[in-house]
Each structure stands twice: as C-alpha cells, then as structure tokens.
Amino acid sequence: MIRGGQQPIPTEVHKQRGSYNPTRHGRDRAGEPKPTDDLRETPPPGLTASQRAEWRHQVQHFPRGVIKASDRRWLLIFVKAADRWELATKALQREAEAHPDHPLQACDRFGIWHASPLVNIIEKAEMAMSRATAELGFSPAARTRIRTVPTVSEPAPTREWGVKLVPRS
Numbered sequence: 001m002i003r004g005g006q007q008p009i010p011t012e013v014h015k016q017r018g019s020y021n022p023t024r025h026g027r028d029r030a031g032e033p034k035p036t037d038d039l040r041e042t043p044p045p046g047l048t049a050s051q052r053a054e055w056r057h058q059v060q061h062f063p064r065g066v067i068k069a070s071d072r073r074w075l076l077i078f079v080k081a082a083d084r085w086e087l088a089t090k091a092l093q094r095e096a097e098a099h100p101d102h103p104l105q106a107c108d109r110f111g112i113w114h115a116s117p118l119v120n121i122i123e124k125a126e127m128a129m130s131r132a133t134a135e136l137g138f139s140p141a142a143r144t145r146i147r148t149v150p151t152v153s154e155p156a157p158t159r160e161w162g163v164k165l166v167p168r169s
Contacts, residue, residue, distance in 0.1 A: 007134065035068035044076065050086070054079045077132040085125035092118040 011029055014020040039062075043055035058075060059067065067075070095116060096103040106116040 035070045037069035039067045039069050039072060039075065043079075044072070047079070048083065051079050051083045054082050074132045078129050081125045081128035081132065085122055085129065088118045088121040088125065092116060092122065 011020065011025055011032060014025050039059055041056055041059045043052045047055065055075070058079065092104065095106065095118070099105070099107070102113050104116055104119055105113045106118075107113055
C-alpha cells in the first residue's frame with residue numbers, strides 16, 4: 001500500500017542534521033532496523049566503467065552512516081538505471097540534433113515518424129531509479145516505516161528527555 005504525503009526522514013539523517021528530537025522522532029521508531037556495516041566504495045564485478053564511476057560517486061556523496069551494506073542491491077538497481085537513462089538521453093539528443101523538425105521522434109523504414117523508443121527507455125529508467133530509492137525498505141527514508149520485533153536480549157527502548165539523571169549517594 002502506498003502512503004501519501006512526505007516520506008519520513010530516517011533517524012540517522014535527523015541525527016546527522018542535528019534535528020533529532022527523541023520525544024518526537026524516537027517514539028514510533030523503536031523497531032526501526034539499524035544495519036551496522038557501511039557500504040564499501042568498491043563496486044561489484046560486472047559493471048561497465050560508467051556504472052563503476054556512478055557507484056563510486058553515490059557511495060562517496062551519500063551521508064556517512066546512512067547507506068549500509070544491506071542497501072547494495074537498491075544501489076545497484078539505481079546505478080544501472082542511471083546508466084541506461086544517461087545513454088538513452090544522449091542518444092535522444094543526437095537524434096533531435098540530426099532531425100530538429102522531429103524532436104523525440106524516430107523515422108521507420110517506410111519514412112513514417114513515430115515516437116522514439118528512447119523516450120520509453122528514459123521513462124522506465126526514471127521509474128526504476130525512483131522505485132529503487134523508495135520501495136521495499138531499501139532506501140533510508142523507507143526504512144523508517146519498517147518495524148522489527150525486538151529480540152529477547154534487546155533492551156526495551158527508553159525515552160530521552162534531555163535531562164541526565166544522576167543517582168544520589
């Protein structure tokens with residue numbers, strides 16, 4: 001089910017921005033998953049040179065501590081979709097420069113102009129990029145909507161009120 005409105009901001013992002021308020025952001029996020037391993041900068045094998053460059057760029061520019069090793073698949077989907085988007089956009093620009101009277105169109109073997117199939121490739125790549133960052137809890141923003149059942153060894157979450165209690169001696 002798709003929720004309307006603004007996507008929730010992950011707890012880690014709130015902490016990095018300095019906007020974390022434990023009474024507001026801590027109350028409904030007790031079961032929010034907290035992966036521990038940061039994603040490595042080395043891209044997985046099988047990527048092209050441009051995909052490897054995009055992978056490194058995303059890992060370097062993503063806020064530290066938010067993107068984790070468990071997010072590797074959504075980043076791989078995003079990188080491949082971004083590469084398809086870039087290739088199709090460049091090809092569509094070349095077609096538009098070659099035929100300025102028919103932008104976003106391609107000519108078939110009979111000389112009839114149709115909508116370019118590159119437009120569909122661009123749109124599908126854009127959809128894949130947006131879904132990769134928002135669906136199924138793979139993105140940090142979607143992670144706030146996921147609840148896990150605390151294990152027996154995990155202590156119950158406590159509220160922090162900004163006041164440190166010191167026992168009297």
